[in-house]
Amino acid sequence: MIPLDYLRVTRRGKEIKPAYLSDVSAAAEVLEAARGAKTLGDFRKAVEALRGDRKLLGGLARLVEQLMEVEEVDSRLVARVRLEVFKASSAAGFPLTPEEREKIFEAAAAKLRMGAAEVKRLFMKAYEENRAVLKPPGVDPAELVRRYNLALIQTLLFKSLYVKATLPNAPVVVKSLVRAVKGLRLMYIAEERSGDLEFHFDGPASALRQIERYGVRLAKLVPYITAAGRWSIEAAVKLNEKIYTFRESNATAPDMPKNPTEAEEFDSSVEQEFYRQVSRVCPVQREPEVLVVGGRVYIPDFKIGDLYIEIVGFWTPDYLRRKYEKIAKVGKPLLVLVNEELAMATWRQLLPNVVVFKGRPRLEDVFKHVKPYCRQ
């Protein structure tokens, strides 16, 4: 993501879009500047000397800085050295001539038991631009352009009031997206529409007033959405007190970076073990499609015939009731497996579709529930 100062947009009436980059020449120039730079300061100066749109160059430079490897500095050591220099200077009544200045560094060096040249070098390392560039970014201009275009969408969404997205019902993508929503303390409502999932994202206070508060967090959802391959986004964006609509989809957007979300095969060994056992007697589908009930998304672990199966970590009877009552009401068959040792409260009676296991779920615990759905 890049700062708002570098955002470039095109407006048409109430519509707004990032001013995407299609030409690679600016990206190539900024990458070239990074390759020739010994320090971060060198790089910044070289970019400043380039001709062209300042916002474009500034945005590209930000991304390049994030992608290159910069010297790590021991900031404690630097602080210690500088403090010693400042103390020596204070004690001597501050140098007014270059000779006096030199003597201060020597005095501090003696105290630190270092060479004066080393003291001087470390003294200047407090400033970011004096840090060495160890490795320029390992991306080509075309990839930088892809990342830049993604970053522009994200930066535009810094000022968003809400974001809507449509994606195919693909559990791997939806799972990481919903997890990100929870981690960012945002809210979502999901709907199923002709096989696709439609999401509306915002935050708690969005129900009370138009609020840009969640914009930066909403922007962080974009890579999870574009990872779907087939996607569309709609957002309301408030810029300079005006509200614009932003619409984009994989069909209209420029190429986005390839960042395939890692397919998490199994959450835990418990699930792996369960799959190993049950798949011997019955075909089991891993990562089945997502269930949408009452605006919420449920991501079951397995599916056997029409039966969804979820293995739950820590739980209380209340939690299970709240989580699964609605699914039970709409008549989707669901089997929930819970570990006795992970119960966070005592219980007497659980819903009939809950099976309690000890240690790990065994085939004999679940077989009678699974059998009717099992089609060999």
Place this chain on the structure above:
Amino acid sequence: MGLILSWDRGTVLLEGDIPSELKRLSFLKFDSRVGKYRALAIYYPRILSVALATASSVEDRVWSPQCKEVKAASEVKLRSYQEQALAAWMKTKKGVVVMPTGAGKTHVAIAAIAKLGEPALVVVPTVELVEQWRAKLAQHFPGRVGVWYGEEKRESCITVITYDSAYVAIEQLGNRFKLLVFDEVHHLPSPSYRQIAELSPAPHRLGLTATPERSDGLHVDLDWLVGPVVYRISASEIRGVWTADYEVEVVKVQLTEEERALYKELEKKYLSYIRGRGLRFRSPSDFQKLVVMSGRDPRAREALEAWHGMRRLIFETRAKVEAVGDILARHRGSKILIFTEYTSLARAVSERYLIPLVTHDISGHEREQIMAAFRRGELKALVTGKVLDEGVDVPDVDVVVILGGTSSARQFIQRMGRALRLKPHKAKIYEVITASTREVNTAKRRKKGVA
């Protein structure tokens, strides 16, 4: 089922039997996403009082307090006017106390926390102030003070946090603190910071400042975000008694020939556009018009760039770096604090005279060490941009050097205030101004009304 109130990330949710008196409140809305009524947390005290008067039973699940109670380990001694300020605030436990810099606002807040005995969140503008508040609070509440900013996030019974961090963290921390203290509360009404107040259910709120007024007029919102001004005492009512006397000396420096030629050129470009358009600037919001115009009109953009160029010349001329040398030579052994407008000048002064630098590009660790050594007297001078403008206590400063600043009287008062702590001798303030430039007027404006 009676009425249940609960906390959800900066808002309050209502479920169960909701009396019609509550449903009529305009700030309460039905949220179809969760099937419950919702309001911004700031309305919690009003919701609760209406609920208690009308609902058959109320279950309040909003709070998850950081700790049960707060007790001061030592008595907080107050001066008579601080005592009056505390008494005035205690009547409603909501409101703003206005006191000049150096009058000991912190003590009023510490006494208020001790008297109330509830967990408190103290919101301050800068990292330096976090450290300072933490140290002062720890004297009275040992082991019960935490800080929350940047990398360090340790929550405790009394937690000190920056405005920036609080803006983000209020969703997590809001329902843990029943008292909010806002240091330099004039920052609060800005469009983002105000959300700290709006997303907190705290019934008790204390604002502290020397100058609540804002040029954008938003200070009127302090009334509902914090509470009305409950106590006000001016510098003239305390000056001489509690703070030192001072003397201002203006030092004029000249631009170099090259700089002057460039300045004239930029000035011409700027003025011809402004005059051609018949623009007049009477307030900062007028100037904002030029900024907005520059988004469309390339000539306006050029004029704006010229204006920035002029400012940079005025504030960064080599002559100012030289002037510092003269002042340093004149005050060997004194404690000196130097303010600049731009970081680049602060850095030039620091490198030239090997004076410690307190700006945003220096690590928090180094800044902390520098401030401590400066307080102890191991460091005699310090150069800074704007980070020390407010509230930071730097005791025994004898000389303040202002190398650049805005026309804001508040900034001037605050910077002067750094030298105005109680001391036997007169404090000296130098204003280094670039002769025959706009800066002469800027300096006049900021001193207007500062007697």
